[in-house]
Amino acid sequence: MTPIIEFKNYTFKYRSQSEPTLREIDLTVNPGEKVLIVGPSGSGKSTLVHCINGMVPFSYPGESSGTLTVGGKDPAKTGIFGMSKIVGTVLQDTDGQFIGLTVAEDVAFALENDCVEQEEMFRAVDEVAEVVDIKALLGNAPTELSGGQKQRVSMAGVLVDDVDILLFDEPLANLDPATGKRAIDLIDRICRERDKTVIIIEHRLEDALYRDVDRIVVIGDGRVVADMTPDELLASDILIQEGIREPLYVTALKHAGCQVAAKDHPQHIETMNLEPYQEKVRDWFEKVSLPEIQGEEKPALEVLDLDFSYITGKPILSDIHFRINKGEMLAIVGKNGAGKSTLSNLICGFIHPDHGKILLNGSDIADKSI
Numbered sequence: 001m002t003p004i005i006e007f008k009n010y011t012f013k014y015r016s017q018s019e020p021t022l023r024e025i026d027l028t029v030n031p032g033e034k035v036l037i038v039g040p041s042g043s044g045k046s047t048l049v050h051c052i053n054g055m056v057p058f059s060y061p062g063e064s065s066g067t068l069t070v071g072g073k074d075p076a077k078t079g080i081f082g083m084s085k086i087v088g089t090v091l092q093d094t095d096g097q098f099i100g101l102t103v104a105e106d107v108a109f110a111l112e113n114d115c116v117e118q119e120e121m122f123r124a125v126d127e128v129a130e131v132v133d134i135k136a137l138l139g140n141a142p143t144e145l146s147g148g149q150k151q152r153v154s155m156a157g158v159l160v161d162d163v164d165i166l167l168f169d170e171p172l173a174n175l176d177p178a179t180g181k182r183a184i185d186l187i188d189r190i191c192r193e194r195d196k197t198v199i200i201i202e203h204r205l206e207d208a209l210y211r212d213v214d215r216i217v218v219i220g221d222g223r224v225v226a227d228m229t230p231d232e233l234l235a236s237d238i239l240i241q242e243g244i245r246e247p248l249y250v251t252a253l254k255h256a257g258c259q260v261a262a263k264d265h266p267q268h269i270e271t272m273n274l275e276p277y278q279e280k281v282r283d284w285f286e287k288v289s290l291p292e293i294q295g296e297e298k299p300a301l302e303v304l305d306l307d308f309s310y311i312t313g314k315p316i317l318s319d320i321h322f323r324i325n326k327g328e329m330l331a332i333v334g335k336n337g338a339g340k341s342t343l344s345n346l347i348c349g350f351i352h353p354d355h356g357k358i359l360l361n362g363s364d365i366a367d368k369s370i
Helices: 047-055 073-086 103-107 109-113 117-133 149-160 179-193 230-234 248-255 273-286 341-347
Strands: 005-014 020-031 034-038 062-070 089-090 165-169 199-203 216-221 222-230 299-311 314-325 355-360
Touching: 005 047, 005 109, 020 047, 020 222, 034 047, 047 062, 047 073, 047 089, 047 165, 047 199, 047 314, 073 089, 073 103, 089 149, 089 199, 103 109, 103 117, 109 117, 109 149, 149 165, 165 179, 179 199, 216 230, 222 230, 248 273, 299 341, 314 341
Parallel strands: 034 199, 034 216, 089 165, 165 199
Antiparallel strands: 005 020, 005 062, 216 222, 299 314, 299 355
């Protein structure tokens, strides 16, 4: 089988840097494969994406050696527009991709550039809207949508051009876990039903593995550190060595003294063979002693009966009431749009509540400057 993406001894150095970001990359991806690329911040994984979609060297100039072919073409010679016919990229910041005033206009943008007849354009937009489940949103402004909806609109925008390769650059970064699962499920369905080659760049490994991938490529310090199946990778210590968080259940098993084996298929906790690990985990659970809770019963921060709305009559936060004591560590969780960031902005004093108080060490912050 002829690879659809092939790096051979490929090195790239940005013009503004003294050292290469990518070093001697050897990597092949075959048509129809679904590959997950992981690595710590600064490892070079986003640069790898920019090389595939033609952003390097046109938007990000620099020097390269070795060879790279994508769909049988050299991106450095084909150009960004030429590569856009082969590779569709869904960015982490979906807002940066929106062009149209409505969802339908945005999805149709690539077709308008190609001077597609209106009747054919309407048909194509309807078809991809059906695939990614945004038909009810076609008349909305993209800025009005939730994070998950914006991502589906971005997917539609690249699918409408019928590209062969779909690149997802940290698709879960701004999504809550439930919405993230739906996004991974949709990517998987598109890969299977439309026979696309899919490359996913992601930090959140456990969430990205919600659906099967063929391989995981680990990038570290600009090099390919590992290229193996998920089961093989999770049974190794490579992720820990590279500073990448393992799935929580794998960490828990190792913490209990278990040696995770690839033959037990650890890619998914739901289908993993857990029988060989049960006795060790049970023994550890019965013997472990929990640390004593530290912290004074002295409030550091109090939020009292807080209400806030950006638009009158549409409350974002209602009757929020809690206390954090000195020495405590607290997590604020909630789905996209729940009001977590708004609450953080209120505590920082960037915005002011409609009703209620915020006390810092017993003093109202209302009169304090930022």
